[in-house]
Amino acid sequence: MPLSRPIDQLNRFTAHCDLSAHQVSCERDDRILFENLDLSINKGDLIQLVGPNGAGKTTLLRLLAGLNQDFDGEVRWHGKNIQQCFQDYARQRLYIGHLSAIKKVLTPLENLRWFVSSWPQVKEDDLWQALEEVTLAGYEDVPCQQLSAGQQRRVALARLLITPTPLWILDEPFTALDKAGVAWLEGHLARHVSAGGTVLITSHHALSEIPGLRQIELGVQK
Amino acid sequence: MWEALKRLYHRMGSPKWFYEISAKWLPWFVVPTVGFLLVGTIWGLAFTPADYQQGNSFRIIYIHVPAALLAQSAYAMMAIAGAVFLIWRMKMAAWVAASIAPIGASFCFLALITGAIWGKPTWGTWWVWDARLTSMLLLLFLYFGVMALQKAMDSEESAAKAGAILSLVGLVNIPIIKYSVEWWNTLHQPATLKFTEESTMAMEMLIPLLIMIAGFYLLFAVLVFMRTRNQVLWHERKKNWVKQYMQSRADK
Amino acid sequence: MSLVTATIKRDLVIAARNPGEWLNPLMFFLMVLALFPLAVDPDPKFLSKIAAGVVWVAALLATLLSLDALFKADVEDGTLEQWLASGESLFAMALGKVFVHWCISGLPLTLVAPLLALMMNLPDEAYSALFFSLLLGTPILSLLGAVGAALTAGVRSGGLLLSLVILPLYIPILIFGASAVYHAGIEMEYVGQLGFLASFLCLSMTLAPFAVAGALKLNLSR
Numbered sequence: 048m049p050l051s052r053p054i055d056q057l058n059r060f061t062a063h064c065d066l067s068a069h070q071v072s073c074e075r076d077d078r079i080l081f082e083n084l085d086l087s088i089n090k091g092d093l094i095q096l097v098g099p100n101g102a103g104k105t106t107l108l109r110l111l112a113g114l115n116q117d118f119d120g121e122v123r124w125h126g127k128n129i130q131q132c133f134q135d136y137a138r139q140r141l142y143i144g145h146l147s148a149i150k151k152v153l154t155p156l157e158n159l160r161w162f163v164s165s166w167p168q169v170k171e172d173d174l175w176q177a178l179e180e181v182t183l184a185g186y187e188d189v190p191c192q193q194l195s196a197g198q199q200r201r202v203a204l205a206r207l208l209i210t211p212t213p214l215w216i217l218d219e220p221f222t223a224l225d226k227a228g229v230a231w232l233e234g235h236l237a238r239h240v241s242a243g244g245t246v247l248i249t250s251h252h253a254l255s256e257i258p259g260l261r262q263i264e265l266g267v268q269k
Numbered sequence: 270m271w272e273a274l275k276r277l278y279h280r281m282g283s284p285k286w287f288y289e290i291s292a293k294w295l296p297w298f299v300v301p302t303v304g305f306l307l308v309g310t311i312w313g314l315a316f317t318p319a320d321y322q323q324g325n326s327f328r329i330i331y332i333h334v335p336a337a338l339l340a341q342s343a344y345a346m347m348a349i350a351g352a353v354f355l356i357w358r359m360k361m362a363a364w365v366a367a368s369i370a371p372i373g374a375s376f377c378f379l380a381l382i383t384g385a386i387w388g389k390p391t392w393g394t395w396w397v398w399d400a401r402l403t404s405m406l407l408l409l410f411l412y413f414g415v416m417a418l419q420k421a422m423d424s425e426e427s428a429a430k431a432g433a434i435l436s437l438v439g440l441v442n443i444p445i446i447k448y449s450v451e452w453w454n455t456l457h458q459p460a461t462l463k464f465t466e467e468s469t470m471a472m473e474m475l476i477p478l479l480i481m482i483a484g485f486y487l488l489f490a491v492l493v494f495m496r497t498r499n500q501v502l503w504h505e506r507k508k509n510w511v512k513q514y515m516q517s518r519a520d521k
Numbered sequence: 522m523s524l525v526t527a528t529i530k531r532d533l534v535i536a537a538r539n540p541g542e543w544l545n546p547l548m549f550f551l552m553v554l555a556l557f558p559l560a561v562d563p564d565p566k567f568l569s570k571i572a573a574g575v576v577w578v579a580a581l582l583a584t585l586l587s588l589d590a591l592f593k594a595d596v597e598d599g600t601l602e603q604w605l606a607s608g609e610s611l612f613a614m615a616l617g618k619v620f621v622h623w624c625i626s627g628l629p630l631t632l633v634a635p636l637l638a639l640m641m642n643l644p645d646e647a648y649s650a651l652f653f654s655l656l657l658g659t660p661i662l663s664l665l666g667a668v669g670a671a672l673t674a675g676v677r678s679g680g681l682l683l684s685l686v687i688l689p690l691y692i693p694i695l696i697f698g699a700s701a702v703y704h705a706g707i708e709m710e711y712v713g714q715l716g717f718l719a720s721f722l723c724l725s726m727t728l729a730p731f732a733v734a735g736a737l738k739l740n741l742s743r
Contacts (some may be wrong), residue, residue: 077507164523355735422676434739438732
C-alpha cells in the first residue's frame with residue numbers, strides 16, 4: 048500500500064501544552080498521597096513521575112488527565128479549569144492507561160479506528176502506516192486475541208503516531224514491550240518532545256537521557 | 270432565619286459537631302418517643318371501642334398503619350439524603366442514608382407481617398395479593414436492592430454513591446409501581462375487602478392512631494440518630510477527636 | 522464519525538462475532554417457556570390463559586440475563602476510561618450502549634416471541650398486542666437494566682445483585698405488558714396499556730441515561 052504522508056507528519060498538532068496544577072491535594076483512605084502540589088507542564092517537557100508503589104503516581108496522572116475529580120485544588124489548561132473546558136482539553140491530550148482498551152475480537156485496524164473516531168482529520172491510510180511503524184504490518188486483519196501481550200500494547204501505542212495531540216499522558220507504557228519496542232518508544236517520546244510536544248509518564252523503567260527530561264518524585268508521606 | 274439554616278447546614282456537615290450535639294438531643298427524643306408509644310398503645314388496645322365489623326382484630330392498625338407509612342417516607346428520606354450527598358458531596362448525608370436503609374426495611378417488614386396477621390381473621394388467609402400489601406412487598410424488594418448494592422461495593426465512597434443513585438431511581442419509580450399495582454389490583458380483585466379508610470374512621474379510633482404515628486416517627490428519628498452516631502465513629506475512627514473521645518471513655 | 526456512533530458500530534460488530542451474546546438469551550427464553558407446560562399443565566386451554574404472563578416473564582428474565590455483560594467488559598479492559606477521557610457526553614454514550622443492547626436482546630426477542638407464543642397456544646387475537654407491547658416494553662427493560670448494569674459493573678459477582686436491584690423496577694412494565702396481551706386475547710381494548718408503556722419509555726429515555734452516566738463514573742473512582 049502506498050503511504051500518503053511521511054511518518055513524522057502523522058501526529059501533527061497545532062496547539063501547544065500549557066497545563067498547570069495549583070495546590071493539588073489528594074487523600075485515599077485517610078492516607079495523604081500528596082499535598083499542595085504545584086506543577087507547571089509546558090511545551091517540550093518530558094516529565095516522569097517516580098516513586099514507590101502506592102505513592103499516588105497513577106492517581107496524579109488520572110487527576111491531571113481529568114479522569115478523577117476527587118481532589119482539592121485545581122488543574123488548568125491554558126489558564127482555565129479543565130472541567131470547564133473538558134471537550135477542548137480532551138481533544139488536545141492523549142491518555143493511555145495501563146488498561147489498553149483493546150477489544151480482543153476486533154482486529155488492530157478496527158481497534159485503532161475506534162480510538163481515533165474523535166479526530167476526524169485522521170485518514171484511513173494513517174492507521175495502516177502507524178501499524179507498520181509499530182511492526183504490526185501483516186497483522187492488520189488478525190483478531191487481537193491472537194496477538195501477544197506485547198503486540199497488543201503496540202496496537203494501543205500506535206495511537207501515539209496518529210492522534211494529533213500535543214500532550215501525551217501515559218501510564219506505564221513500557222509494560223510488556225520487548226527491547227526493540229522500548230527503544231522505539233523512547234525514541235518516539237524524544238521525537239515528540241523535540242517537535243514541541245509534551246509527555247507526562249509514569250514508569251519504573253529508567254528512561255535514557257532525553258533532553259527536557261524532568262523527574263517528579265512522589266514519596267509515601269506520613 | 271435563612272442564615273441560621275445555612276449555618277445549621279454547614280454544621281451538620283461536621284461529623285464531630287453532629288456527634289456531640291446528637292448526644293444532647295437524644296434524651297429529648299427518647300422521652301417523648303416512649304411517652305407517645307405507651308399512651309398510643311394503651312389507648313388503642315384497651316380504651317378504643319371494637320370495630321363493629323372486624324371486632325378486636327382491627328387494633329393491629331395501631332402498628333400496621335404507622336409502620337407502613339414510615340416505611341414509605343423512610344425510603345424518600347433515604348433518597349433525599351442520597352441526593353444531598355451526590356450534589357453537595359456531604360459525607361454526613363451518605364451516612365444518614367446508610368443508617369436509614371435497614372431501619373426503613375425493618376418497618377417495611379413489620380408492616381408486611383402485621384398485614385399478614387391482620388389478613389388471617391379478615392380474609393381468612395395469611396396472604397392476599399391486595400394492592401397495598403403488594404406494593405409494600407415491592408418496597409421491601411427496593412430496600413433489599415439498595416442494601417445489597419451498598420454491601421457489595423468495595424470502597425465506602427462508591428457504596429455510598431451507588432446506594433444514592435439507586436435510591437433516587439427507586440424514588441422516581443415508587444409512584445409508578447404503586448400506580449401500576451393498584452391498577453392491576455382493580456383488574457383482578459374488584460371485590461376485596463378494603464382496609465378501614467382513615468377518613469371514615471371514628472374519632473376515638475383516629476386519635477390513638479395519630480399518637481402512634483407520631484410515636485413511630487419519633488422512634489425512627491431516635492434509631493436514625495443512634496445508627497448515624499455509630500457510622501460517624503466508624504468512619505472517623507482514625508481521626509484524633511474520636512481517638513481522644515474513646516480514650517476519655519476508657520479512662521472513666 | 523463521532524465516538525458514539527463509532528462505539529455503536531463497534532459493539533454491533535463485536536456482537537456479530539460473538540453470536541452467543543444475542544443467541545444465548547434467545548435460547549434461554551425458549552427454555553423458560555418450555556418449563557411452564559412441563560411444570561404446571563400442558564392443557565391448551567390453560568396454557569392460552571397463562572401465555573401472556575409467561576411470555577412476558579420469560580422475556581424479562583432473558584433480558585436480565587444479557588444485562589450483566591453490558592458494561593463489565595468495558596470497565597475491565599479500560600474502554601470506559603477512554604470514553605471518559607474522550608470528553609464525549611456520557612448521556613449520549615449511555616443511550617448508544619442501551620440502543621446496541623436493545624438491538625441484540627430486545628429486538629430479537631420481540632421478533633421471535635410471536636413464533637414461540639404458538640407453543641403456548643396464545644389466542645389468535647393477541648399476537649399483534651404481544652408484538653407491540655414487547656416492541657415498546659423491551660427498550661424500557663434495556664434502559665432500566667442499564668442503570669443496574671452500570672451500578673454493578675465493578676462488582677465481582679454482579680449478576681445476581683443486578684437481578685435483585687432491577688427486578689422490582691421491572692414490575693410496572695411486566696404488569697402493563699402482560700395485561701395488554703391478556704386483554705387482547707379476551708378481545709378487549711388494550712390501547713391504554715400500550716399508552717402507558719409508551720409514556721414510561723419516554724420517561725426512562727430521558728432520565729435513565731443520567732443515572733447510567735453517574736453510575737458509570739463510580740467504576741472509575743479509583
